[in-house]
Amino acid sequence: MIRPPTRFTCALVNSQPVGDKYVQLTLEMITPPELQFEAGQYVSLKVAERGDRRSYSIANIPSVGHAFELLVDVTPQGLGSTYLQNLKVGERVEGLGPLGMFTLADDEPARVMVATGSGVAPFRSMALHLLQTQGSTAPLTLYWGVRHVEDLCYVEEFEQLSMAFPHFQFHPVISQPISGWTLCRGRVTDCLATHAFDDSAGYYLCGNAGMITAVVSFLQEKGLRREQVHFEKFY
Ligand SMILES: Cc1cc2nc3c(=O)[nH]c(=O)nc-3n(C[C@H](O)[C@H](O)[C@H](O)COP(=O)(O)OP(=O)(O)OC[C@H]3O[C@@H](n4cnc5c(N)ncnc54)[C@H](O)[C@@H]3O)c2cc1C
Numbered sequence: 001m002i003r004p005p006t007r008f009t010c011a012l013v014n015s016q017p018v019g020d021k022y023v024q025l026t027l028e029m030i031t032p033p034e035l036q037f038e039a040g041q042y043v044s045l046k047v048a049e050r051g052d053r054r055s056y057s058i059a060n061i062p063s064v065g066h067a068f069e070l071l072v073d074v075t076p077q078g079l080g081s082t083y084l085q086n087l088k089v090g091e092r093v094e095g096l097g098p099l100g101m102f103t104l105a106d107d108e109p110a111r112v113m114v115a116t117g118s119g120v121a122p123f124r125s126m127a128l129h130l131l132q133t134q135g136s137t138a139p140l141t142l143y144w145g146v147r148h149v150e151d152l153c154y155v156e157e158f159e160q161l162s163m164a165f166p167h168f169q170f171h172p173v174i175s176q177p178i179s180g181w182t183l184c185r186g187r188v189t190d191c192l193a194t195h196a197f198d199d200s201a202g203y204y205l206c207g208n209a210g211m212i213t214a215v216v217s218f219l220q221e222k223g224l225r226r227e228q229v230h231f232e233k234f235y
Contacts, residue, residue: 002103003036005044008095010035012087013067019150022118023085024059025070027093034065037098039129040122040204040232043068046094047083054080057206057232058098059121061128071153073118076235102232104130108202110139114188114215117151119207119234120144124154126204131165138167139198145173145188145211149181171195189214197222205231 014026029035035043035058042057060069074085087093104111104126111130113123123142130136146152158170173184173191184191188211203219205212212231219229 002038002041002101003098005096005099006032008032008035008097009092010068010095011092012089015087015089018071018153019148021073021075021147021151022153023072023074024153025072025084025087026067027070028067029065030092035068035097036065037062037068038103039125040103041098041100042102042122042232043070043095043097044099045080045084047080052079053096055099056080056084057100057118057121057125059124061125061132063129063133071118071121071124100232102204102206102230105202105227105230108138108228110198110201111141111204112192112198112201113140113142113204114145114192114206114211115143116145116188116207116211117234119205119211119232120154122206122232123204124157127158127161127168131161131168139169139201140165140167141169141171141195143171143173143184143188143191145175145191145207147175149174149178187211187214189218192218199224201228203229205229207234209233209235 009030010027013028016024042055044053056070058068072084074081162168173188177185
């Protein structure tokens, strides 16, 4: 059920850099004490005194409401990414949420998720929700494209999930791999094209506009119906 957004105040409780490209943040709710959201939704945070806002997808499982996690790409170095990169533990942030309609459709026989960069955030929430909360047995595949191996996070967790739930597959895709990288390299579209194509699946795309355009045309060429494709563009 999509809930109406509410204004909230939260405080930073943890900030963890991932390589020099991302920061993982955990924000504890203050008022109200819980944020109820659907996997895939985002929050809009006030990132400057004059009221500028930026949107960030919620990365954690929805069954945890007292706090939420974000994965922020710090490379734009604009208002939002600089503010969140420099936020100190204990500092308060005003927000509005949950927002967005990029949520899971019911009754899909399989799901394929394709992310670039911090676009993996809503998919972490969706995967945890499907596998751990719903006990979904529908095949679920996650392709995640980043530039360097050091840009990857959540890898241990995704690998543990794929061991516990063999119908979950995780494919990290590195565009500038170190020598010896044996998994997918190049663009996520290259990796997608090398695996068996499931024309019954729901496809979820999140990240930069270039990837979304490329994957949507790939899926159109495969004859997928429009309602099988869901996407969220970050910029
Ligand atoms: C629904 C939604 C959910 C989002 N979720 C996330 C999320 O989970 N994590 C996250 O990191 N971002 C997310 N974003 C992007 C985020 O809202 C900001 O756009 C981003 O943090 C840049 O804001 P800024 O103020 O730092 O840069 P701005 O001042 O807005 O832009 C600075 C410069 O960076 C370029 N730029 C803008 N955004 C990006 C980007 N994402 N990557 C590279 N260059 C960029 C701009 O073209 C500009 O030149 C989301 C966006 C939307 C619409």
